[in-house]
Amino acid sequence: MKMKSLIAAAALAALAGTAQAEVKVGMITTLSGGGAGLGLDVRDGFLLALKQSGRDDIEMIIEDDQQKPDVAVQIADRMIQAEDVDVLTGIIWSNLAMAVVPGAVAQGKFYLSPNAGPSALAGKGCHPNYFNVAWQNDNLHEAAGAYANSAGYTNSFILAPNYPAGQDALTGYKRFYEGELSGELYTKLGQTDYAAEIAQIRASGADSVFFFLPGGMGISFLKQYADSGVDIPLIGPAFSFDQGILQAVGDAALGVVNTSQWAKDLDNPTNAAFVESFAAEYGRLPSLYASQGFDTANLMISALEKADVSDVEGFRAALKAADFASTRGDFAFGPNNHPIQNIYVREVIKEGDIYTNRTIGVAIENHADAYAAECGM
Amino acid sequence: MTFVLLVEQVLNGLQFGVMLFLMAAGLTLIFGVMGLINLAHGSLYMVGAFAAATVAGATGSFLLALAASLGAAALAGALVELTVIRRLYGRDHLDQVLATFALILIFSEGTRWLFGSFPLYLDIPPALSGPVALPFGIDYPRYRLALIGIGLAVAAALFLLISRTRLGIQIRAGEEDREMIAALGVDISKLYTLVFALGAALAGLAGALIGAIQSVQVGMGEPVLILAFVVIVIGGIGSIRGALVGAILVGLTDTLGRALLPVLFGLVMEPAAAMSAGASLASMAIYILMAAVLILRPRGLFGRA
Numbered sequence: 001m002k003m004k005s006l007i008a009a010a011a012l013a014a015l016a017g018t019a020q021a022e023v024k025v026g027m028i029t030t031l032s033g034g035g036a037g038l039g040l041d042v043r044d045g046f047l048l049a050l051k052q053s054g055r056d057d058i059e060m061i062i063e064d065d066q067q068k069p070d071v072a073v074q075i076a077d078r079m080i081q082a083e084d085v086d087v088l089t090g091i092i093w094s095n096l097a098m099a100v101v102p103g104a105v106a107q108g109k110f111y112l113s114p115n116a117g118p119s120a121l122a123g124k125g126c127h128p129n130y131f132n133v134a135w136q137n138d139n140l141h142e143a144a145g146a147y148a149n150s151a152g153y154t155n156s157f158i159l160a161p162n163y164p165a166g167q168d169a170l171t172g173y174k175r176f177y178e179g180e181l182s183g184e185l186y187t188k189l190g191q192t193d194y195a196a197e198i199a200q201i202r203a204s205g206a207d208s209v210f211f212f213l214p215g216g217m218g219i220s221f222l223k224q225y226a227d228s229g230v231d232i233p234l235i236g237p238a239f240s241f242d243q244g245i246l247q248a249v250g251d252a253a254l255g256v257v258n259t260s261q262w263a264k265d266l267d268n269p270t271n272a273a274f275v276e277s278f279a280a281e282y283g284r285l286p287s288l289y290a291s292q293g294f295d296t297a298n299l300m301i302s303a304l305e306k307a308d309v310s311d312v313e314g315f316r317a318a319l320k321a322a323d324f325a326s327t328r329g330d331f332a333f334g335p336n337n338h339p340i341q342n343i344y345v346r347e348v349i350k351e352g353d354i355y356t357n358r359t360i361g362v363a364i365e366n367h368a369d370a371y372a373a374e375c376g377m
Numbered sequence: 378m379t380f381v382l383l384v385e386q387v388l389n390g391l392q393f394g395v396m397l398f399l400m401a402a403g404l405t406l407i408f409g410v411m412g413l414i415n416l417a418h419g420s421l422y423m424v425g426a427f428a429a430a431t432v433a434g435a436t437g438s439f440l441l442a443l444a445a446s447l448g449a450a451a452l453a454g455a456l457v458e459l460t461v462i463r464r465l466y467g468r469d470h471l472d473q474v475l476a477t478f479a480l481i482l483i484f485s486e487g488t489r490w491l492f493g494s495f496p497l498y499l500d501i502p503p504a505l506s507g508p509v510a511l512p513f514g515i516d517y518p519r520y521r522l523a524l525i526g527i528g529l530a531v532a533a534a535l536f537l538l539i540s541r542t543r544l545g546i547q548i549r550a551g552e553e554d555r556e557m558i559a560a561l562g563v564d565i566s567k568l569y570t571l572v573f574a575l576g577a578a579l580a581g582l583a584g585a586l587i588g589a590i591q592s593v594q595v596g597m598g599e600p601v602l603i604l605a606f607v608v609i610v611i612g613g614i615g616s617i618r619g620a621l622v623g624a625i626l627v628g629l630t631d632t633l634g635r636a637l638l639p640v641l642f643g644l645v646m647e648p649a650a651a652m653s654a655g656a657s658l659a660s661m662a663i664y665i666l667m668a669a670v671l672i673l674r675p676r677g678l679f680g681r682a
Contacts, residue, residue, distance in 0.1 A: 031494075032485070032486065032489065033485070033595065033596050036489065036494035036595070037494045037495045037496070040494050162653065162656050162657065162660070184648075184649070184652055185639070185652070185656070186652060186653055186656035187635075187656070188635075188656075188659075188660045190600055192587075192591045192592065192597075192600065193389075193393055193590075193591070195386075195389035195392065195393070195518075195521065195632070196386055196389050196632045196633075196635045196636045197635070199382055199385045199386055199389065199636070200382070200636065202516070203379065203381075203382045215592075216496060216591070216592035216594050216597070217592075219496055219591065219592035219594075220590065220591040220592050223500070223501075223589075223590050223591070224518075224590050224591075227501055227506055227507065227508075227518050227520060227590065228508060228516075228518055229507055229508035229516055229518070244494075244495045244496070245495075245496065247495070247496075247498055248495070248496035248497060248498045248592060248593065248594075249498075250498050250500055251500075
């Protein structure tokens with residue numbers, strides 16, 4: 001289970017072994033269990049960026065958190081105290097981020113989040129050494145609410161699992177959605193059978209359904225929804241429609257509209273090169289998680305070009321400048337070190353034998369999060 | 378809550394219940410006959426689902442996929458019994474829990490090693506997809522109706538097997554007195570392997586049937602395993618009839634709890650508070666049911682004193 005892999009970026013370059021590693025990066029991510037697909041994509045995106053940078057002075061220490069907060073905390077303690085890493089990154093899940101990030105930044109380490117963006121760390125708990133390169137948790141749901149308005153929906157049925165990110169999701173949707181709610185449901189976290197919920201949706205008379213059910217929960221829901229014969233349009237954040245999941249959902253996902261800060265077909269040169277090189281390197285299409293890992297590594301590399309990591313003030317300012325070519329096109333940090341970015345609307349399509357997404361519009365432009373004002377940084 | 382919705386939810390509960398029965402039946406048989414707590418039963422469920430997804434992907438036939446799930450899970454079960462479980466019969470339950478927990482980890486990482494970390498695709502066969510119109514204007518998924526039918530048929534077959542066949546007699550005798558039937562000349566180790574493989578096959582079948590409407594992924598068996606344990610505690614450990622009644626009780630309680638509790642709370646509370654209180658209580662409902670059954674009948678509904 002405990003997979004410890006030391007991957008010196010040096011080994012990838014020709015100068016293997018000769019150069020002394022100058023920057024140590026600790027990556028704590030989920031590489032086993034049901035959530036491993038997300039961690040793998042973040043890791044692979046990150047490593048791809050390192051390889052393309054050609055730098056031989058970055059040493060990676062990658063460990064599996066097994067999606068358990070206590071394991072993540074133990075790994076973080078060891079990385080900080082025994083390995084003396086400079087930068088931490090990699091955590092997928094908000095509850096793990098809440099357990100690790102405040103302690104790590106309090107000990108003077110930098111933390112670059114490639115995925116989790118809990119509201120507590122965007123508002124009162126913000127920190128100058130904590131940078132979120134993905135999104136604040138509410139963002140994609142807010143965009144879904146904005147999309148529902150523009151699509152003319154006035155009577156949504158909304159559901160999410162009963163845990164903090166699920167409550168954030170429904171709150172985020174309602175923050176932008178202006179219509180009525182025909183129903184609001186919290187399901188059990190990890191629930192795999194949605195027959196009872198789908199029956200209620202059928203009876204509700206809604207004109208749209210917003211759902212946030214990440215990972216296997218979303219696969220189960222989509223398959224059962226498609227089979228139930230209910231044909232109310234679905235809207236969701238990209239988490240239930242990323243590249244790793246779509247192949248398991250199949251036709252049931254076709255045509256579903258979802259919101260994302262990234263898409264495979266975003267028209268910028270960085271993204272085109274990223275999609276092509278990722279597919280060539282790993283033999284699969286990248287997901288939004290892979291794009292986030294890739295952007296996180298490129299942000300870090302851009303800061304290292306400007307300042308040494310031991311120069312805390314300089315390195316921090318260089319991170320904040322976000323002077324890197326993002327796969328999302330324009331990218332900037334707001335006052336609380338969370339992204340200001342466009343959130344796009346995508347539609348699930350089939351390209352040959354592969355299910356993937358096509359961008360059909362912009363849900364919100366230059367969107368910042370709702371908690372920046374609470375951050376006293 | 379209309380009548381139609383209520384009927385639909387009862388059907389949903391029944392469907393959930395009979396699928397739980399397939400899991401719980403194997404678990405309770407193995408515990409009843411061999412006195413073994415098998416935490417790895419959920420892994421056999423996963424093996425069935427992965428075998429079905431692989432075969433369905435290669436051949437496109439759902440029936441072949443089901444056959445593969447039965448075969449693969451029974452084979453995995455028999456192998457595990459011969460290599461690991463066999464050494465555990467004489468040990469106490471804590472050792473069994475430890476060893477079978479290790480098996481969960483081995484199965485999970487082994488499956489990841491073979492199939493990767495991303496979920497597999499397994500779909501409902503075209504003949505069973507889509508809704509079917511029932512009386513009273515109920516539209517109900519055809520596949521779920523089929524699940525109810527298959528589950529009840531398997532239950533009936535299992536009753537016949539236990540009550541009418543030579544193997545059944547040996548299983549029942551094994552539950553009564555292990556040493557005695559060994560002394561009477563029954564090849565007890567062969568019987569154990571057979572029972573274990575039978576339980577595993579049922580779990581594998583459940584995994585394949587459920588995999589088609591859920592997600593075929595590593596770790597899919599563990600949540601079901603917990604529910605299956607609740608079922609056999611409620612039904613009485615070792616009793617197949619108890620497993621059936623317990624499974625349907627748990628299925629109905631869980632489904633109707635999720636559907637009705639938020640509505641009931643809504644009569645006396647604010648909608649938002651009712652929703653979250655109802656959802657929270659609904660996820661506790663089956664454990665409250667289990668506690669209530671244990672208070673009234675400490676050995677479960679059909680457990681023997």
